[in-house]
Amino acid sequence: MWATADESREDILGLYQRAWAHADTTIETLPSLDAMGHVSWWGDSGDATLQRIMLHVTAETNRHAGHADIVRELVDGRVGMRESNSNMDGGDKAWYREYWNKLEASAKEAQAKAGGPS
Numbered sequence: 001m002w003a004t005a006d007e008s009r010e011d012i013l014g015l016y017q018r019a020w021a022h023a024d025t026t027i028e029t030l031p032s033l034d035a036m037g038h039v040s041w042w043g044d045s046g047d048a049t050l051q052r053i054m055l056h057v058t059a060e061t062n063r064h065a066g067h068a069d070i071v072r073e074l075v076d077g078r079v080g081m082r083e084s085n086s087n088m089d090g091g092d093k094a095w096y097r098e099y100w101n102k103l104e105a106s107a108k109e110a111q112a113k114a115g116g117p118s
Helices: 009-029 040-045 050-064 067-076 093-113
Strands: 036-038 047-049
Touching (some): 036 050, 040 047
């Protein structure tokens, strides 16, 4: 998910809460993990069981839970899993710095629009 500077905290949390409620209802309503569904934005591979979709969401949540890692990076300036293995894209620190700068610029733009300190 990419949030633009025009989206408020309430917008983002509201979207998350609606998705959460929809997921809860779907899981409670379907009869089994083998129940079929369709994820339109998955294209031709969009037909999937509830189990596959739940595993996908679990994996995505795990991947994106690393946002706390961003806070740590701001504190100590290091990136990746550990000093001996940065797990960055081929050790490409230039790529990471460019990506970090993009995220920081977006955050500062949002903060400025909200009237906060720059």
